[in-house]
Amino acid sequence: MSGLFISFEGIDGVGKSTQIDLLEKHLGELGRKTLRSFEPGGTELGQEIRNMLLHRKGQLGARAEALLFAADRAHHSATKVKPALAEGTDVILDRYLDSSVAYQGAGRELDATEIRNLSLFAVQGLLPDLTILLDMDAAAALARRDKTGNTPDRLESEKVEFFEAVRQGYLQLAAAEPQRFFVVDATASVEEMAAVIRARVDELLN
Ligand code: TYD
Numbered sequence: 493m494s495g496l497f498i499s500f501e502g503i504d505g506v507g508k509s510t511q512i513d514l515l516e517k518h519l520g521e522l523g524r525k526t527l528r529s530f531e532p533g534g535t536e537l538g539q540e541i542r543n544m545l546l547h548r549k550g551q552l553g554a555r556a557e558a559l560l561f562a563a564d565r566a567h568h569s570a571t572k573v574k575p576a577l578a579e580g581t582d583v584i585l586d587r588y589l590d591s592s593v594a595y596q597g598a599g600r601e602l603d604a605t606e607i608r609n610l611s612l613f614a615v616q617g618l619l620p621d622l623t624i625l626l627d628m629d630a631a632a633a634l635a636r637r638d639k640t641g642n643t644p645d646r647l648e649s650e651k652v653e654f655f656e657a658v659r660q661g662y663l664q665l666a667a668a669e670p671q672r673f674f675v676v677d678a679t680a681s682v683e684e685m686a687a688v689i690r691a692r693v694d695e696l697l698n
Contacts, residue, residue: 493580494577494578494580495524495525495526495527495576495577495579495580495581495582495583496524496582496583496621496622496693496696496697497573497577497582497583497585497618497619497620497621497622498515498582498583498584498585498620498621498622498623498624498693499584499585499587499588499590499620499622499623499624500512500584500585500586500587500623500624500626501587501588501590501591501594501623501624501625501626501662502625502626502627502628502633502662502678503628503630503633503655503658503659503662504633504634504637504647504648504655505628505633505634505635505636505637505638506626506627506628506633506636506678507626507636507678507682507685508586508587508626509586510682511624511626511676511682511685511686511689512528512584512586514682514686514689514690515584515686515689515690515693516528516584518686518690518693519582519584519693522697524582525580525581525582526581526582526583526584527572527573527576527581527582527583527584528583528584528585528586529568529572529573529583529584529585529586530585530586530587531561531564531565531568531585531586531587531588531591532545532546532560532561532564532565532587533564534564534568534572534585535564535567535568535571535572537564537567538564538567538568541560541563541564542564544560545557545560545561545564545646545647546645546646546647547645547646548646552646554596554600554601554602555602557596557600558592558596558600558602558607558610559610561591561592561596562592562610562611562613562614563614565588565589565592565611565614565615566613566614566615569614569615569616569618573585573615573618574618585620588620588623589608589611589612589614589615589619590623590625590662590665592607592608592610592611593607593608593611593661593665594658594659594661594662594665595647595658595661597661598657598658598660598661598662598664599650599654599655599657599658599661601657604661619672620672621672621696622672622674622692622693622696623666623669623672623673623674624673624674624676624689624692625662625663625665625666625673625674625675625676626676626678626685627659627662627663627675627676627677627678628659628677628678628679629656629659629679630652630655630656630658630659631652631656632679633655633659633678634652634655663675674689674692676688676689
């Protein structure tokens with residue numbers, strides 16, 4: 493039987509990694525085998541693409557950027573995600589195709605349908621069973637992110653308006669696919685968020 497496929501989404505700074513840690517732990521306690529990975533960069537080839545996307549100096553057009561994210565995703569899907577699901581392992585991803593629709597579509601103002609189709613081409617149509625969207629106001633998320641003191645990468649250097657557009661893009665996606673999306677208020681406490689996420693995942697498992 494195929495494993496459960498869960499993706500986490502949200503703008504930078506909403507606390508995805510903490511929630512992924514907690515869900516991974518929960519699934520482990522239930523005795524389930526899980527693979528945790530991320531995009532961009534979940535494979536060796538992906539690391540090179542990630543580096544180009546986030547750290548390479550010089551101009552990178554919106555379409556080239558979208559294609560690099562899609563190339564990363566295609567390789568990740570074919571070499572890690574699909575094989576794991578096929579052997580019954582649950583897969584938890586820190587970002588998946590909705591990141592492209594929100595960031596390259598709403599953020600970079602490319603056509604959202606084209607971006608979605610590009611990603612679907614990359615992964616041969618594989619959608620997650622559940623997508624957990626951690627939602628928070630862009631200014632608040634950026635303030636949290638900036639407290640980490642890390643130097644911002646190419647995408648992180650965007651202004652608050654960009655992230656607000658990305659956030660709205662995500663909310664539209666969630667409204668269009670309410671079955672797949674589970675929207676969580678990311679201003680709630682870590683434990684409160686973890687509890688609602690666990691409850692939603694447990695529903696799918698029963
Ligand atoms: P991420 O690895 O989540 O950031 P970090 O490790 O710095 O917390 O993602 C890197 C950036 O790439 C992030 O700003 C979101 C962006 N991104 C896209 O624009 N499109 C995509 O398809 C993906 C997967 C990420």
